[in-house]
Amino acid sequence: MDLLNALVALANYVIIPGLAYGSQLALGALGITLIYGVLRFSNFAHGDTMAFGATLSILGTWWLQSMGISFGVLPTALLALPFSILGCIALILITDRAVYRFYRVQKAKPVIFLIVSMGVMFIMNGVVRFIIGPDDRTFSDGQRFIMSAREFKAMTGLKEGLAIKTTQGLTVIAAVIVVAVLFWFLERTRTGKSMRAYADNEDLALLSGINPERVVMVTWMIVAALATIAGTLYGLDKVFKPFTYLLLLLPIFSSAIVGGLGNPVGAIAGGFVIAFSEVTITYAWKKVVTYLVPSEWAPSSLVQLLSTDYKFAVSFSILIIVLLFRPTGLFKGKAY
Amino acid sequence: MAQYRNIFLFAAMALLILLTGFLQSWNSALLILNMGLISAIMSLGVNLQWGFAGLFNVGVMGFVALGGLATVLISMPPVTEAWSAGGLRTLLGLVIGVASLWLTSLAIARLPSGKAKILGIIAGLIVGFFAFRFVFDGGVSAIEAVNPASTGYLGGLGLPILLAWPAGGLLAAGVAWIIGKTALGLRSDYLAIATLGIAEIILAIMKNEDWLARGVKNVIGLPRPVPFEVDLQNNPDFVATASDLGMNAVTASSIYVKLCYAGLFTVVLLLLLWMAQNALRSPWGRMMRAIRDNETSAEAMGKDVTKRHLQIFVLGSAICGIAGAMMTTLDGQLTPAGYQPLRYTFLIWVMVIVGGSGNNFGAVLGGFVIWFFWVQVEPIGGFLMQAITSGMEDGSPLKQHLISSVAHMRLFTMGLILLLVLRFSPKGLIPEK
Numbered sequence: 001m002d003l004l005n006a007l008v009a010l011a012n013y014v015i016i017p018g019l020a021y022g023s024q025l026a027l028g029a030l031g032i033t034l035i036y037g038v039l040r041f042s043n044f045a046h047g048d049t050m051a052f053g054a055t056l057s058i059l060g061t062w063w064l065q066s067m068g069i070s071f072g073v074l075p076t077a078l079l080a081l082p083f084s085i086l087g088c089i090a091l092i093l094i095t096d097r098a099v100y101r102f103y104r105v106q107k108a109k110p111v112i113f114l115i116v117s118m119g120v121m122f123i124m125n126g127v128v129r130f131i132i133g134p135d136d137r138t139f140s141d142g143q144r145f146i147m148s149a150r151e152f153k154a155m156t157g158l159k160e161g162l163a164i165k166t167t168q169g170l171t172v173i174a175a176v177i178v179v180a181v182l183f184w185f186l187e188r189t190r191t192g193k194s195m196r197a198y199a200d201n202e203d204l205a206l207l208s209g210i211n212p213e214r215v216v217m218v219t220w221m222i223v224a225a226l227a228t229i230a231g232t233l234y235g236l237d238k239v240f241k242p243f244t245y246l247l248l249l250l251p252i253f254s255s256a257i258v259g260g261l262g263n264p265v266g267a268i269a270g271g272f273v274i275a276f277s278e279v280t281i282t283y284a285w286k287k288v289v290t291y292l293v294p295s296e297w298a299p300s301s302l303v304q305l306l307s308t309d310y311k312f313a314v315s316f317s318i319l320i321i322v323l324l325f326r327p328t329g330l331f332k333g334k335a336y
Numbered sequence: 337m338a339q340y341r342n343i344f345l346f347a348a349m350a351l352l353i354l355l356t357g358f359l360q361s362w363n364s365a366l367l368i369l370n371m372g373l374i375s376a377i378m379s380l381g382v383n384l385q386w387g388f389a390g391l392f393n394v395g396v397m398g399f400v401a402l403g404g405l406a407t408v409l410i411s412m413p414p415v416t417e418a419w420s421a422g423g424l425r426t427l428l429g430l431v432i433g434v435a436s437l438w439l440t441s442l443a444i445a446r447l448p449s450g451k452a453k454i455l456g457i458i459a460g461l462i463v464g465f466f467a468f469r470f471v472f473d474g475g476v477s478a479i480e481a482v483n484p485a486s487t488g489y490l491g492g493l494g495l496p497i498l499l500a501w502p503a504g505g506l507l508a509a510g511v512a513w514i515i516g517k518t519a520l521g522l523r524s525d526y527l528a529i530a531t532l533g534i535a536e537i538i539l540a541i542m543k544n545e546d547w548l549a550r551g552v553k554n555v556i557g558l559p560r561p562v563p564f565e566v567d568l569q570n571n572p573d574f575v576a577t578a579s580d581l582g583m584n585a586v587t588a589s590s591i592y593v594k595l596c597y598a599g600l601f602t603v604v605l606l607l608l609l610w611m612a613q614n615a616l617r618s619p620w621g622r623m624m625r626a627i628r629d630n631e632t633s634a635e636a637m638g639k640d641v642t643k644r645h646l647q648i649f650v651l652g653s654a655i656c657g658i659a660g661a662m663m664t665t666l667d668g669q670l671t672p673a674g675y676q677p678l679r680y681t682f683l684i685w686v687m688v689i690v691g692g693s694g695n696n697f698g699a700v701l702g703g704f705v706i707w708f709f710w711v712q713v714e715p716i717g718g719f720l721m722q723a724i725t726s727g728m729e730d731g732s733p734l735k736q737h738l739i740s741s742v743a744h745m746r747l748f749t750m751g752l753i754l755l756l757v758l759r760f761s762p763k764g765l766i767p768e769k
Contacts, residue, residue: 042525111392111524111525114392118682119686119754120751126747133744134744253532257526310537312537313537315533316537320530323522
């Protein structure tokens with residue numbers, strides 16, 4: 001029975017990775033949910049928008065590194081982030097002008113928008129591969145750990161180590177800041193209020209003189225910024241691979257739907273629900289259990305409920321359960 | 337007039353394939369033809385769901401992969417050693433798993449709500465899960481220990497591989513029924529996400545459950561419904577006929593085999609097309625389109641919308657399963673890692689939209705056209721890039737990058753084709769009548 005070591009192991013393998021992954025999912029799901037709320041369709045191109053933003057950050061990092069500029073202990077990608085956000089916003093606004101606006105004027109059905117976003121997904125995926133190729137890219141530099149397992153052991157004298165990667169800490173902090181700014185914007189500013197009004201009731205918003213094109217433009221800009229930040233943080237924390245972002249669509253959509261599509265608070269909650277269920281169900285609990293039970297009961301197997309290859313099955317099952325029992329999501333979302 | 341237009345479009349497609357034969361090689365022309373036939377069948381299946389009923393299925397890849405799984409389960413010889421080592425135990429484990437899920441769902445449906453219900457559900461899930469894992473894991477490790485380098489799985493039934501085609505359809509239909517039962521009552525976007533998820537899960541199972549079909553170790557050397565090239569080359573009659581035609585025996589044998597496949601595939605395509613056409617014209621097809629165009633009024637007329645949706649979802653998925661089984665037969669091997677959503681789900685969607693959703697002939701044409709471009713974009717793009725970069729000096733990094741990135745032109749081109757068709761000709765090449 002060694003409660004302290006068990007807690008540390010739990011924090012090291014479940015809580016910290018879950019927090020970081022949850023923040024990444026929450027940022028992605030916020031983008032999905034905003035588009036759904038304001039533009040009223042499920043954007044399949046969102047994963048590849050994240051990939052595009054991350055690509056720009058990588059290019060920026062390389063350029064800064066070649067100039068000899070670095071960001072001290074933090075990854076250089078953070079310095080490149082503002083520029084990649086601007087680049088991503090430019091691409092998204094061009095896409096909206098060239099592609100989506102036509103269907104908005106026509107008042108096309110949401111499912112047509114969905115198919116159109118499939119086309120945009122293909123193009124963006126092609127562009128990303130065209131720019132940076134299909135290989136893995138690691139672009140995280142600066143100090144690797146905020147606290148390494150060895151330092152923690154030396155500090156506390158415990159047997160179990162606790163490591164916090166810089167990218168994990170950064171992800172959580174960035175997510176908190178971004179979410180705070182976003183909610184301030186939505187709740188306090190005039191533009192944010194008009195966005196919410198437009199999402200709630202389009203006709204009423206139009207009657208009160210809100211310019212719909214402006215609302216749509218601002219929404220796309222926010223979504224592009226969120227996607228770039230989420231994509232860059234995910235790439236920093238894991239590894240950048242153009243293909244993984246397409247696969248991220250499933251957990252991100254699950255987060256947004258579980259929280260309630262169109263509801264920003266729900267998207268954040270959904271992100272953490274999905275992340276923690278994936279991590280806890282696919283984590284091998286052997287170590288934690290071994291600390292908690294008397295030594296003769298120590299398990300010989302991994303005590304893993306599902307192999308990590310089935311993490312999609314976890315987000316999917318939660319999605320189905322929520323949809324069956326609470327179709328509008330945990331927080332009330334829209335159901336058009 | 338429209339009749340002539342369609343004939344012209346199909347003739348143009350045939351001409352493109354013939355041109356490939358004359359300009360590149362007959363082998364690549366026949367490869368495009370064979371995969372075009374399979375793509376046309378997949379596209380028919382998706383068109384049934386989307387064009388007839390407006391169901392948004394983005395899990396095509398999963399059903400195609402299930403068809404591939406069926407070829408292994410039907411045609412490979414059974415591994416008797418593995419069956420005696422752990423076959424029954426594994427099956428028993430699966431039975432326990434399904435039974436505990438069934439009991440839990442009974443508890444959800446029957447027990448009066450309250451603490452007893454919640455406890456019953458939790459206990460059912462936990463006890464069921466551990467019993468399942470205990471029985472199942474033992475069986476699986478016994479099976480996978482049997483000669484892992486070449487088998488390590490249960491094998492199949494050892495039946496002729498042509499039987500795998502309808503079996504693939506049945507397998508896909510069964511899974512589609514389960515998904516449809518849960519997800520079809522929901523909104524269309526939710527169905528999209530649900531099918532996207534189920535396709536990933538099917539793939540995850542096929543990659544990880546080695547006892548089933550060797551996972552990522554792949555099953556190679558599937559039996560074939562047509563003769564092997566080597567046998568033909570050793571057959572003096574065949575060699576004599578080939579030299580009479582002025583061909584060398586190696587080329588002739590490979591073309592002969594591909595023609596055999598093309599014949600088989602054409603028969604299946606025509607059969608399915610005939611069935612789909614009859615379905616479209618029948619009262620059932622009219623009802624489907626009525627439901628698609630206005631669910632509320634169809635429901636008011638007494639049509640059971642959810643049930644009809646389930647029916648057509650299962651049928652369309654079954655067709656994708658058949659096509660998947662045919663594709664794996666053509667490849668001669670099952671490689672689960674090769675299934676990518678962009679290629680096996682979204683590309684099929686491009687085929688349906690470009691061909692003309694709601695029109696079976698459109699879907700078939702779309703299958704051929706898009707597959708042709710999917711294959712030929714690379715040589716065309718390579719040619720273009722050579723032309724663009726010809727002014728640059730050799731060995732410059734930009735030139736190298738541009739030439740090497742030709743491989744990624746396909747996705748871009750497909751997206752562009754989809755967007756252009758949606759914008760300027762949203763009804764596709766052959767519009768619905």
